[in-house]
Amino acid sequence: MRKYFSFLRIRFINGLQYRAAAYAGISTQFAFGFMFILMYEAFFRSNISAASMTMPQLATYIWLTQAFLMLFNSWSYDNDIMNMITSGNVAYEMCRPVDIYTMWFVKNVSTRTAKVTLRCLPILIFAVFLPANMRLSLPDSFLTFGLFLISMFIGFMLVISFTMLIYITIFYTISPLGTRIIVTNIVSFLSGELIPLPLYPDSIRKAVELLPFASMHNTPFLIYNGAYKTEEAIFKILMQLFWFLVLVCIGKLWIKRALRRVVVQGG
Amino acid sequence: MIKLTNIRKTFKVSRRNAGIKNALMAMIKRDHQIIEALADISFNVDDGEMVGYIGPNGAGKSSTIKIMSGILNPDSGECIINGRVPWKDRVNHVKEIGVVFGQRSQLWWDVPVIDSFELLRDIYSVDETTYKNNLSTLTEILGISVILRTPARQLSLGQRMRCEIAASLLHNPRILFLDEPTIGLDAVSKIAVREFIKHINRERQTTVILTTHDMQDIDALTNRILLIGKGRILLDGSLDELKKRYSLKRKITIDGNITQHVAHEGITETERGIYIIDTDKMSISEAVSILTKDIEIRDISVENTSLEEVIVNMYKDYSI
Numbered sequence: 341m342r343k344y345f346s347f348l349r350i351r352f353i354n355g356l357q358y359r360a361a362a363y364a365g366i367s368t369q370f371a372f373g374f375m376f377i378l379m380y381e382a383f384f385r386s387n388i389s390a391a392s393m394t395m396p397q398l399a400t401y402i403w404l405t406q407a408f409l410m411l412f413n414s415w416s417y418d419n420d421i422m423n424m425i426t427s428g429n430v431a432y433e434m435c436r437p438v439d440i441y442t443m444w445f446v447k448n449v450s451t452r453t454a455k456v457t458l459r460c461l462p463i464l465i466f467a468v469f470l471p472a473n474m475r476l477s478l479p480d481s482f483l484t485f486g487l488f489l490i491s492m493f494i495g496f497m498l499v500i501s502f503t504m505l506i507y508i509t510i511f512y513t514i515s516p517l518g519t520r521i522i523v524t525n526i527v528s529f530l531s532g533e534l535i536p537l538p539l540y541p542d543s544i545r546k547a548v549e550l551l552p553f554a555s556m557h558n559t560p561f562l563i564y565n566g567a568y569k570t571e572e573a574i575f576k577i578l579m580q581l582f583w584f585l586v587l588v589c590i591g592k593l594w595i596k597r598a599l600r601r602v603v604v605q606g607g
Numbered sequence: 608m609i610k611l612t613n614i615r616k617t618f619k620v621s622r623r624n625a626g627i628k629n630a631l632m633a634m635i636k637r638d639h640q641i642i643e644a645l646a647d648i649s650f651n652v653d654d655g656e657m658v659g660y661i662g663p664n665g666a667g668k669s670s671t672i673k674i675m676s677g678i679l680n681p682d683s684g685e686c687i688i689n690g691r692v693p694w695k696d697r698v699n700h701v702k703e704i705g706v707v708f709g710q711r712s713q714l715w716w717d718v719p720v721i722d723s724f725e726l727l728r729d730i731y732s733v734d735e736t737t738y739k740n741n742l743s744t745l746t747e748i749l750g751i752s753v754i755l756r757t758p759a760r761q762l763s764l765g766q767r768m769r770c771e772i773a774a775s776l777l778h779n780p781r782i783l784f785l786d787e788p789t790i791g792l793d794a795v796s797k798i799a800v801r802e803f804i805k806h807i808n809r810e811r812q813t814t815v816i817l818t819t820h821d822m823q824d825i826d827a828l829t830n831r832i833l834l835i836g837k838g839r840i841l842l843d844g845s846l847d848e849l850k851k852r853y854s855l856k857r858k859i860t861i862d863g864n865i866t867q868h869v870a871h872e873g874i875t876e877t878e879r880g881i882y883i884i885d886t887d888k889m890s891i892s893e894a895v896s897i898l899t900k901d902i903e904i905r906d907i908s909v910e911n912t913s914l915e916e917v918i919v920n921m922y923k924d925y926s927i
Contacts, residue, residue, distance in 0.1 A: 434677065
């Protein structure tokens with residue numbers, strides 16, 4: 341266990357070095373947050389009764405998305421891992437007495453947490469003090485907040501167990517680009533990163549909610565918003581857990597197969 | 608103890624001819640070819656041995672090393688190292704081996720070398736005293752104590768290679784695989800690396816298997832060599848035997864006033880003033896007396912065939 345923790349630590353420290361990127365990220369995320377909110381406000385003004393979310397709920401959802409973007413987004417991958425597979429340096433990785441799936445999982449956890457640590461606080465604090473319709477509301481109760489934290493943790497793990505599958509495809513496709521572009525676009529749509537899931541037409545929403553992607557950040561953010569009753573929230577968390585376990589199992593079995601047929605590129 | 612029996616490994620290689628037309632065709636139908644990297648490899652290496660694994664490019668040296676280090680799965684055959692099958696029990700196997708791939712880096716590019724070492728310490732769960740001891744011995748013999756605090760990206764190739772070798776030995780491996788450890792190094796670094804490998808083998812009884820194209824490496828380090836070509840072991844023997852077998856010839860170079868060609872059995876004139884003597888047919892003194900009969904000599908030298916030439920001749924003999 342200690343070796344994985346040590347990995348987590350060194351990568352976390354490494355990740356904290358990218359301060360300029362963090363500042364740029366924060367400002368981008370503010371810009372996007374405002375843009376989304378203004379856009380939805382315009383929609384709401386034209387027909388408020390059609391919406392399945394209130395404006396404060398929507399604003400909260402959007403600010404949470406922006407603040408925790410680095411935790412949940414479907415497009416940031418660990419370039420080290422990708423290069424390692426395409427260049428053949430994975431050979432060294434396989435000479436280490438560690439489980440490769442676990443090691444890569446930990447690497448992703450640490451890069452993402454390092455990034456989010458630098459970015460989330462300024463956004464969260466600032467968003468709380470915005471005018472009423474645009475601000476990040478606080479959760480109704482400690483229970484809601486507790487459930488939100490649990491759900492956020494599992495959602496985060498779920499995102500990584502999904503990205504692990506993308507890394508494994510590189511063993512087969514050599515270039516990560518194609519899969520990455522397609523998957524990223526589909527996932528950001530199905531997870532609610534682009535448009536909050538409650539705003540989808542009912543029939544589509546019901547189908548999308550059954551997929552693992554809805555359990556990524558949609559679930560914790562809706563729990564935070566008080567959209568679910570306690571039992572409902574617990575059910576949703578169990579569903580997250582279910583998907584997490586399924587994806588981890590698939591990933592572990594698949595990487596075992598992939599490593600068996602590994603070809604070290606470049607001699 | 609390393610034991611390989613009838614190891615075979617093939618790769619599927621896709622290929623197409625050059626040009627746009629062929630590239631488009633390849634989108635519909637791909638041509639694959641099965642390349643036999645290793646046809647049938649068997650050999651044993653005892654504990655504490657130092658073995659040179661040689662052969663031309665593409666002969667299968669690196670593939671063998673990768674199979675022995677648990678990275679590649681062979682198609683068939685058996686490989687038992689310290690009682691384990693490397694690719695079946697990878698995690699336990701790699702605890703006991705150290706690997707250096709001369710053309711790749713295991714150091715983290717952006718962080719000081721010492722950080723990489725500490726990470727490796729944790730990965731291999733090396734206890735603190737062993738780590739401290741190993742670190743001080745390794746840095747001292749390899750002469751890297753001054754560069755430990757430099758990021759790996761700012762090291763020269765020679766400095767980096769020394770760090771790579773140190774990195775692969777922090778966990779006291781029983782077996783060390785070196786895949787072209789001296790590639791691209793200057794004379795000073797080469798000698799440092801060689802001395803160090805010798806030292807490790809002598810002091811810790813580490814089994815060393817190294818592949819190289821540098822014959823001086825082989826000469827300085829190993830007694831036993833394995834020659835591989837076209838995926839088969841062609842020769843397994845001691846270096847001295849090999850030299851005896853292939854260096855029956857001596858080269859005599861004469862500088863002087865040479866007027867005529869020499870035609871005599873056992874002497875071949877390769878160019879004006881350079882003669883190859885077949886010592887099976889005549890002794891050196893005979894040859895010298897024949898050659899110097901009519902020549903006014905300014906200088907004369909007699910040389911052994913170099914190991915390099917031995918290897919070239921060997922590759923020729925086995926037509927690989």
